[in-house]
Amino acid sequence: MVEASQQPWLSIIAAVIISAVGTLLFSQLAPSLGLVDHPGGRKAHLRAVPLVGGLAIFIALIGTAWFTGIARPAAPFLVAITLVAAVGVWDDFAEVSPRVKLAIQIAAACLMIWGAGVELRSVGDLLGWRSIGLSAFAIPMTVFAVVGVINAVNMMDGMDGLGGSIAVIALAWYAAVAVTSGLTLQWETALILAGAIAGFLLFNLRFPWQPHARVFLGDAGSLMIGFALGWFAIDLTQGPGRTFPPIAALWVIVLPLADCVSLMTRRLRARRSPFEADRQHIHHYLLSRGFTHSQTLGILVLLSSAFGAVGYFGWRMGVPEPVLFWPFFFGYFAYHFWITREWKRLEAAT
Template identity: 35%
Template sequence: MQDIVILFMGALALLFIARKVACRIGLVDRPNGRKRHNGSIPLVGGISVYLSLWLIFLLQITSFPQFLVYMCCVTLLLLVGIADDRFDLPVLPRFGVQAAVAAVMMWEGVYLSSLGNIWFGSVLMLGSFGYLVTLLAVIAAINAFNMMDGLDGVLGAVSSVTIGSLAIIFWLGGRHDIALWCICLIVICLPYMLLNIGFPWGKKFKVFMGDSGSMLIGFTVIWLLIIASQGPGAVMKPITGLWLIAVPLVDMLRVMTARMKRGANPFKPDREHLHHVLLRSGLNAYMIPMATALLSMLFSVTGLLIDKMNLTSMVSLIAFIMSSFIYISLIGLFSKNYQELKTEKGLQLPDAQNSTYTVKSNVEWRAKSITGRDESPW
């Protein structure tokens, strides 16, 4: 317990130091046509988490498989993330670096070799095709979590549920060292989450995660999922991993599909992510992180129960697809009702390109004015 307290205090100190340095060198997020927060906010959440990962290593609280290789990959993602935060890099360089770290982890033997008993009860081995599946999985996970970082508290809430679920899975599977490492990861993210929502020092010390941090979180999650589901030390079925990252993954696929249907670039940012839809439906800035966390918990608990009931991966996959369709349908219903309310009542409600607003109407529907930035380049 003492080590955990020291780790938290160290992470908090590193965050304040990184914040001060970022303000001096201009590593801040400034308001523009798409980012509607107030003032210049330091983009240092990812940097503080990265430095705190080394603190876990130095304190020797627990061990992590192939830690130095993992940190090499994370360092590369951190550097390109900082460059993206500072200079707004195009899509291809980011994809190139994400593919590079995927190649490094596969070279070290961390890759998807099997999808479990998904083929009518038989184990489906991927062989060489597993490298391609792993590459796509890494890029998808990194960008799915990156897209979650568009509203204060959302990324922290969703990632905490995912990593916490993994901690439970590793602990139940007897891999207590990695379970403790997952707990330590949540602990070092906690200072960022507190300052991000303005607790307890208010907006004066506010920070954003930045692309460096969201990519770090996404890569770490996919690394943990592969460790948990592959090889002789596997503690869960591979399909269970989909349940643990369902909210960011399904939301990314939903948004990108909608963009392509409109004939738009799937990588062009808009205001159609889950947190934007919930915002326009009337939830305020404090309710949305809780709502996304509860939704993520619902998916995670369902996946864990299916996994522990020893149902086949085919059953788990079918249940996941059905649940995803229900989720997408409900989000579509929220959006449809919003548009109908706007049309029928003649209210001056914000459109999909606006997320900072305060509304009053004859039905006493009010959404609190919030910091509605979209850190992600998506």
């Protein structure tokens, strides 16, 4: 075995290669496994696409974790993410009821709490008075936060390359936080997962020789990535020696969070289920305004990178938490009112 802390680039390269090879292999097996997304309904693709990206990423994560020797110390994380990946594969194969998926997500969050001690005990000093502890609400708020991030990432995975790209950016920022904080296991795990996603993106992004995605993440991938981001957002901000504030962690994943919360709010106001799928995500808006797929992806990747930089460098420069919180708070509402007005205007024009 190779210690990832001694050969960090080797572990990333290994994850990329295992994921890429796994993606190719599982793509060939997808029809016989029943892991194929067929066109129809709201779907933009016109041909059947394998739903095996998540499976390849999972194999790459587990394989590289074993190869680099971090599987044992990272066992609680790997066991919990296995649970999430399993229900995702099950859902890709045969639709699982929302209640079952929710129950598995809650179970994974509970494994995180009691198996690894990763728990949201404080939301930080948001108002400038003192750190706001959650006390008896710590466990339910941890579960709520993790399930929320899982579903925010899952809901945003609606365009070739988008979900994976946003995830790699967020994991890179979280890895930077872990490196700066001296949290070796966390940065090793984050970079291995980022490498695994990068291997999948070779077949999910659009290139001149690849005009459309050859493989999709599937629920296995999006749920797994969402869980990992929720885990790191909490793990890097809680406990002894952790100085990265929770509000800074939220800046790293603000794009899927804001998109999800705004969309669910609009659905509720329209007397619809907040979980009812539609085509009113931020990427749908940009496409409707005439931006190409590549331009839309580029805009959202740049925004995600910039928001992550706000969180990371705000922390490194010692920016007070309220100064990070209030722009986040008012920025969300400004975005919500703007996107709501824009969709109403577009609907009125059609």
